[in-house]
Amino acid sequence: MQDAPRYTYRQTVAADAVRYGGGSGLGAVLKLLAGNRMFRVTFTLRSCQAANRMSGPLRKPLLAACRLLHRWTQHSAAMDLPWETEVGPGLRILHGWGLVVNANARIGANVTLFHGVTLGQKDDLLPGGRVTHYPSLGDGVWVGPHAVVIGVPIGDECIVAASSVVTKPMPRRTVVAGNPGKAVAEVTIPDIPHPAPVGGPSVVAATSAASPVPG
Structure with missing residues (x-):
């Protein structure tokens, strides 16, 4: 699973745009922002995280503005994808309605999520107290409509079928x-x-060769 912070804001936005079939240049990004409500959510998530990594006096007001914008894009797309969520480059959301993701979930690179997907936490009640587990999706994972992944890791390039409820870890390249x-x-x-x-x-070369994306 790729580690999201190793990529720059420009690279993650460009990779997201590629997943929607629009290329990685500035023109493609602007076109997606104008016409694709799912892409707008991932764009504002990336913007919040980029602002949060800044230093200096502009960090707090810029982050506050980005968070407000992200709240609006989530509302307009009828999904819950917290800006704190660790998301690798190349996220594609299809339809999006009803998508719910825990803020502590981890999502790898080139992941595809359909409408109604839930990535939620799992709480185990043990003699020593409550232990909470969060879900993680490896790179290239495809999660179908209304599937639920609760507190477990899903290996790279798995396919989770529609309406599945996954409560156990799954190894790489498994159909669930x-x-x-x-x-x-x-x-x-x-x-x-x-x-x-x-x-x-390769992501550096691909995004650098295209028209520049701010960041």
Whole structure:
């Protein structure tokens, strides 16, 4: 799983734009901002995180403005994707209605999420007290409509079928289906529509070659 902070604001925004099939240049980003409510949510999330990493007197007012904008884009898209969520480059959200993600979830690179997906925490009540676990999605994971992942890791390039409820960890390239979710097959070809080149230096080359994205 890629670590989101290793990428710059420009690289993550450009990678997100690639996933929507619009290229990675400034023109493609502006077109998506104007016409795609799902992309707007990821863009404002990236903007909040970029502002939060800043230093100096402008950090707090800029972060406050970005958070307000992110709240508006979430509301208009009818989804809950907190700006604190760690998200790798190349996130694509399809339809988006009803998407709910815990702020402590981790989402890898080139992940695809459909409407109604829930990435939620799991609480275990033990003799020593409550232990909370948060979900994580590896790179190239595809999660179908109304699927639920509760407090467990999902390996790279897995496919989680629609309406599945996953409460156990899943290894790389597993097809998960059912309630409770079970491994039903092996993924031979990962389902990553318009994958962004995020394998190390390639993302730098790809985004630098395109028209510049602010950041």
